[in-house]
Amino acid sequence: MDTTAVVWTPTPHPHRIATISLIAGKAHVSGSLGLTALPDSPSPAPTPGLPPQLAALIPPRDPRNSQRRIVSTLMDRAGIELRGRPALEQDWLTLLYCGRDGIGALDVFESDAEAERYYGEPDRPEPSxxxxxxxxxxxxxxxxxxxxxxxxxxxxxxxxxxxxxxxxxxxxxxxxxxxxxxxxxxxxxxxxxxxxxxxxxxxxxxxxxxxxxxxxxxxxRFDRRLAHGRAVAVESMYSVWATEYPSQIRCNTDGSMELMADTFREYGLPVLEWYGRYVLAILTGNGDMHSENVSLLARDDQVQLSPIYDPAPMRAYRGRDNHDLLSALPCAGIGGTTSSGYRPYADSGDTPPDLRDRLVQLGVYAGIDAAVAEGEIDRLLAVSAGYAESVPAHLILTLPGGYQGRAPDVRGFQATLDAVARACR
Ligand SMILES: Nc1ncnc2c1ncn2[C@@H]1O[C@H](COP(=O)(O)OP(=O)(O)OP(=O)(O)O)[C@@H](O)[C@H]1O
Ligand SMILES: [Mg+2]
CATH class of the missing domain: 3.30.200 (Phosphorylase Kinase; domain 1)
Structure with a gap:
């Protein structure tokens, strides 16, 4: 098994940006993979798994994941045996097999020659x-x-x-x-x-x-600019943090909204836009804004907040662990998941009566004037007015006829939305 590989980017023209090696059960990167890495920043520390920027290019480690099953079948057919190998080697081989043209602009190859060949080939036609x-x-x-x-x-x-x-x-x-x-x-x-x-x-x-x-x-896909035929570099907040704080950030619910505010300020990113998105996530019953549901991208040579994705209101699916979350990342001392250490209002389904004050507190922490934060909360309350009433039409009507499984708790979800809106007024 080859234990070195190269990482290229097609943007703005194909070139190598890093090499990566497996040494003594760790992945060593030389060069920078991160969107926010400053030009003279050191290579990230060796990681016991793939670095987060590259781990995002292989299907999640869940045997039921259909993308993983498809890639495993193809690797079987190509005679690449994963069974019996340590997890990192399995991920490494999978990365070398499929880690190209994923979300963002990082492509992994066995060699530079392989990369040059790849970028010289025309795109395969896609079926309809x-x-x-x-x-x-x-x-x-x-x-x-x-x-x-x-x-x-x-x-x-x-x-x-x-x-x-x-x-x-x-x-x-x-x-x-x-x-x-x-x-x-x-x-x-x-x-x-x-x-x-x-x-x-x-x-x-x-x-x-x-x-x-x-x-x-x-x-x-917002990571593709078809008119220019270019891939757009994208990196999740999880990946930024896991690279910067490898011993503290190990999963996408580690960290906090305050840490996110720090990161936004550090990179000079639009704090009010990010803040408004978070407030609206809370008002729409999306407690799942973990650090992989926020990404940065490089546009016009500037690091920016990516468009919204995964605004899924997961609180409608209460009754399962960590689904009725006020906020996947703690904010102003409350919330987070149950597994990230107990904090009030973690997965209780309850609404803090002082939610508005806590949100304003986060805004002020992020450098937003208190009056501006309050104005943003009021604006988003107005935008989301009527949302709770429109939920049943979307949730109930889409259940297939004869559906026997666990239906979303529409009434409970609506009651939560009302309680949250009241606590934000
Ligand atoms: N329109 C898009 N363009 C580019 N990348 C996208 C887009 N939508 C989502 N992504 C990327 O795909 C990943 C998975 O999407 P998404 O978060 O919607 O999936 P999910 O399975 O619902 O996630 P979760 O586990 O958080 O519930 C995101 O983390 C993001 O990197
Ligand atoms: Mg997601």
């Missing part, structure tokens, strides 16, 4: 949505025909996408498939996108599709 999506859905249901399997495998290795929901990474669109565990989620997520857009926040174009009765949410 109407061919590919039904085949992927049948595969997820365990009902793929041999022709479906061949169509999917013929796409070759596709980079993984982080996150818990099943997905497919197309060249122009990212497709998220509804899982039977979360009926109605994608219709609700699409509604949340609409409200964020109404609030003036940048959202990608989305299309809510129904393929053989399964909802699919397509969002246009």
């Amino acid at each position: 949505e109407s061919e590919l999506l039904p085949a992927l859905i049948r595969m997820q249901r365990g009902q793929a025909s041999p022709a479906d399997t061949e169509l999917i495998l013929a796409q070759g290795p596709v980079a993984g996408v982080p996150g818990a929901m099943p997905k497919w990474l197309g060249r122009e669109w990212l497709y998220k498939f509804e899982s039977s565990a979360y009926p109605g989620l994608l219709a609700l997520e699409d509604l949340a996108y609409e409200i964020h857009s109404r609030a003036g926040f940048e959202v990608p174009e989305t299309r809510l599709l129904a393929i053989d009765g399964v909802p699919v949410l397509a969002s246009r």
